[in-house]
Amino acid sequence: MSNQRIRTVMLGALAVALALPATARASGSPGPDKERAKLLRAKAEALFDQPNEWRRATKLLEESAGLRAADDPEAYDCLLYAGRIRASLGDFGVATRLLERAGDHALARGAVMDAAQAYVDAAFAAKSAMDGTAAARLVSRAKLLTGSPMLSTSQRGILLARID
Numbered sequence: 001m002s003n004q005r006i007r008t009v010m011l012g013a014l015a016v017a018l019a020l021p022a023t024a025r026a027s028g029s030p031g032p033d034k035e036r037a038k039l040l041r042a043k044a045e046a047l048f049d050q051p052n053e054w055r056r057a058t059k060l061l062e063e064s065a066g067l068r069a070a071d072d073p074e075a076y077d078c079l080l081y082a083g084r085i086r087a088s089l090g091d092f093g094v095a096t097r098l099l100e101r102a103g104d105h106a107l108a109r110g111a112v113m114d115a116a117q118a119y120v121d122a123a124f125a126a127k128s129a130m131d132g133t134a135a136a137r138l139v140s141r142a143k144l145l146t147g148s149p150m151l152s153t154s155q156r157g158i159l160l161a162r163i164d
Helices: 003-027 035-048 051-066 071-089 094-111 112-128 130-145 153-163
Strands: none
Touching: 003 094, 035 051, 035 071, 051 071, 051 094, 071 094, 071 112, 094 112, 094 153, 112 130, 112 153
């Protein structure tokens, strides 16, 4: 097995170890509650056309993500939307945290492209927050994922273009 593949597998294992307990802690509940999570996401989406309510929408999305099972891709969607909204509001530190969590969640599910995209978004948010250390760390994580055999040549090219 090549060093690149070993690093990819190790990063995935680390993400599982770090992301899953974080999801459980964030929810404050013993397990997933899919119906409540759906309701919270719907409430958040109803606020998307009201810019004055976007912070509230992001909190609802984050809560929805925390109520979902570790293998539920909608948790990733909720965290990604919340992070992007926070970035559009200029809350770059919060955006960085949410986008990195989205990446960790995707990686834990084996969704390498989604994870890398979220890490790149998080790196941009960190750079906007003037956090060069976090930006470099997140770019490094995204670059590491470009070596994954789970990516097509096209996907790899898209990621490398965003990173450069």
